[in-house]
Amino acid sequence: MAEVPNLNYIKEIAGGNEEFEKKFLSIIQTEFPKEKEDYLSLLENNELEESAKVVHKIKHKLGILGLTNGYKLAIRYEEDLKYGDTKLKDDFMGVLNSVEEFILKLA
């Protein structure tokens, strides 16, 4: 079964501070779509080294949202992209879509 994003880490960091939790979720809701867009645009233009840098940022968010396998995939994909290899593109896209869907539900 595919892993699903969750808020466990955010709740742990917030330590019951609801104001922080709310503020932090709104940051993720703003940052993630922008990063996804940047990644797709760089990929389309075949700027793979630059797209690896965006994957690096997205990787952190996958960890924040509890996607352990997604995080590991991003580590491999980031390295592959530096060498011009895009074979994990579709798998990574699947992770991005599940995060996007999750974020939309939070809104």
Added chain:
Amino acid sequence: MVKCIIIDDELSAREIVAQLCRSADDLQVLELFPNAIEALKFLNQNEVDLIFLDIHMPMLTGFDFIETLKNPPKIVLTSSDKNFAIDAYEYDFIVDYLMKPINCDRFSKTLSKIRKAFEQGHQDFKGAPKRTDLQNEDLFINIDRRLIKLKLGDILMIEAKGDYIVIKTTDTSYKVHSTLKKIKEKLPDSLFMQIHRSFIINYTKIIDIQDNSVLIDRSVIPISRSNRPNLIQRLNLL
């Protein structure tokens, strides 16, 4: 108090470090910066003891930034890449290397490394008054236009209740129009700490600790998950 700044190009990463720092009474976050250039301007005009520094940043990376510092403060590196950990050993002012996303328990280890670095190294902690002296220091509270003197050592805990705080001592309670944030600034870190968003305790008065609560006098006070590692860390120092 250790004065620190946070440098990271990702807002979410900056906010996580800032939130983790809030759980430590002896860390004061002065500013958060999205890039090293802005931080350099700030460092030229302000005294900073510690920097939480991201490695992967556009324009100037964390290591490029370090090379520009003539008199570097202590630094904790943050990264989601293990590969640079070895490079960190090149610099004796780098206190720790934190992998992102930063885990709460791992951060409490970082706090203990920071404290150790400052105890061994330079400022702040050396000149701090002894805890026994602080117990006898006074705090004046304003109740109905009367200033009432309390000995710090008599205070058991302070609880936030709406626009008021309730200061509980060994034999009575005082309701004062103030906030936990304000009174926290007046209390010494070596005696008091915030263990929950509604409670500050005198941790020398703790009788017993369970998983998520402490017993002081006959009151059971909750500990928030983010503050627990810091409390445990402090008790180890007793």
